[in-house]
Amino acid sequence: MRRLGTLVVILFGSSFLLFNLTAISGDPTEALRFSTDPKAAYQLHSLIRQLQLDVPPPLRYFLWLKGILGGFVGKLNMGLTRDGHAVTTRLVQAIPTTFRLVTIAALIALVLGITLGIITALRQYSRFDYVVTFFSFLMFSLPIFWVAVLLKQFLAIRFNDFLANAKIPPGWILVFAAVTAVFWAGVIGGERKRFYQVLGIAFTSAAVTLEALNLLNWYANPRLGIFVTAVAAIGIAYGVTAISVGLEMKSALKASLAMAAVVTVLYYPLQMIFKHNTNFRVLTGLVILTVLTAIGFSRYFAKIDRRAVTRTTIISGLFMGLLIFIDRMMQTWGPYQELDGVNGRPIPTIGEGNPQLSSHDFWITTLDRAVHLFLPTIALTLISFAGYIRFSRGTLLEVLNQDYIRTARAKGLSERTVIVRHALRNTMIPLTTIIVVDLAGLIGGAIITERVFGWHGMGTLFNEAINTLDLNLLMGVFFCTASLSVLANLVADLLYSALDPRIRVGGGK
């Protein structure tokens, strides 16, 4: 509670500072005052009245603050923008856009970054480690606006050109296969003989798959189909079980496999549902249904350790649901390209949605949003996941040097248990706090991305506010980002003490 008080004081102080800093450094009426337009005097007068410019800045700040504090009694008033709109309505329009832009990128960056960080830590000083380290430093050093232009040029435009004749030429198949092979060989590691074995297997299977997809004309009209879905679902069941509780726990494996069977059986009925009426409510219902089924199966199969089994089954069930979702999106890909506003060039370089889109089908609009998110998400992910790689690698290495890891190994626990249960959980403590603070920072950090890709979110508002000296708008944006960051810091502290029992908030003096 005391911390909360301090935070409010901090927020108050920094907003006061920013308000006055901006207010004294530029005069919003300057253009009008020197204008020769006969209406200028009237406009000047109304602008002064509208924005209360006759009140000196320190006092005007308190007028603004009064509006903000009104939020507690349900009458939030952030003042008007220069052209007479309420700041709150502008913010309400902008926040969802920015949110959509940053959440997916943040999630992908997190998952990829942490996974790569863990792998590099477990394979410390291997070639794979060096390569990933080099790339993460490279990502660190890239300005996002530069990456964005490169992505537009090489990814979007080239890819759209490629779709005109959707066949990968043999030379590129070899290149892709080689890259895949080197990646997997690096990840799996091992002795030299094993390295070459993995390299060979991965190379052949990648090359064969790519060529087969060529023959099936898959790139123009992708889908998974029931067979691939079934195989992938079984793979998910095995993979999730192996990582989460270990394959020796038969009940978890059985429950996950049962989920895979259910997904396969329901494949065609689900397609029927998707065809007719889909909206977010149906999808949410399906997710809840998946979780309930998973709980049911794990109750049925497991007599002991029910919590771990339930967790595993739910995770695999959700992954399988994602599989079905991806399959359905892929089926939309072909029809989407033939729509009027798309014309066979599905990856756009700019904008947040296609305004010419004629169809109101749920899948078409979702796919439209997804392709518009494609480039900005890659750009944001590229520059932010490098930090997570470095951080999770460093933390895990530190944890692996601790005595309790040695104790766990000495007890004869399996390597999986040592890594997943003892090392990873302790790595997650500092990671969580970093993540929470980062997520709050992302809202403010997407200013450049929004500009490059022509999105109209918080960044655009901020730009506009600075360029037109619109104080109320600027303070509105600032209020959102600052309160988010303060809240995130608070949440991070609380989480830290919740996760790590050695740390107590506010105590221990």
Added chain:
Amino acid sequence: MIFRRKVVAELGVDAAENAILNKEVEGLSQRQIVLARFFRHRAAMISIIVLAILVVIVFSAVDFSLGPITLHGWWKYSITDTPDLIVKGCPGYSIGCPTLTVNPFSAHFGLGDHPFGQDDVGHDYFALVMRGAQRSMLVTIIIGMLAGTIGTVIGAISGFYRGRIDNVLMRLVDFLITIPAIIIGSVIGYHFGNLGATFLAFYLGLFAWTGLSRLVRGEFLTLRERDFVDAARVAGASNRRIIFKHILPNAVGVIIVSVTLLMSGAILLETALSYLGFGVVAPDVSLGLLISKYQDAFTTRPWLFWYPGFFIVSIALSINFIGDGLRDAFDPRQRRRISRKDRARSSEIKREREAL
């Protein structure tokens, strides 16, 4: 010698490896150890060389002035010259293409007349990029030094004296941290950008020290509880002496590493601000400004886009690698990779032990 072998023999292979590593640092001062570790970091050494070459080229190529001192550059064009646009020999119908040829067997090998090409009115792009890189480097150095100093001083004071001073200073830090860097930067840049890059850097530096001061404070908080500080105090050392002679040298690793990282962040911040139009403004040149001006020319004249980006990436990348090398060098827990030779040696020792 036999005695040492025996000591080693009683330990396991791990310990034998440790002994080999320890032997390397025997009889060396801390500074020598750190330097030796740093020189062994290959990526950091390459980066230092690259950065040094870049600095020399960038600051000597075109005129550089700082206050009253002006250094004249060796390059024949300045950023205001507008020589005729070259039309001949460019691919497609583009004009002003680069004349730099790196293939040593080509007849045109060398810089040529306009190594990086020309912009749309004919300005020599090499001169522009050099000037932009000068600006970016200058901003980076100023921010690094200013923020480094303020951050260290504030962190040291609040970590050493604790209590009320600490509380006040750390609340100040909390309060500056709530404002995202790019927002502060834009507000500052918008109003002070026209005063020139030096002022911009100065104001940015005044806000960039917060993260560093937290780190330094943490370091001071742990170091001040250590026995050698108590020993110094018992011996009658003043606070000032303890801070400067005892604690600061021990915290210098953390400070140097985070200042390097701060600097690599600063160069990206400056270019981002200039890109948004809140940083360095025309007629002055900065790398971010060049990219933002020519991003649409990518399909027709890609060199206008590639060269400034290349300079940003190489400067930031070198600084990052140097920072990484320094971190490894200062970190006592960081162990060198055990080479195959060392491993062979340690198993040889182990065999000897078994033979004994």
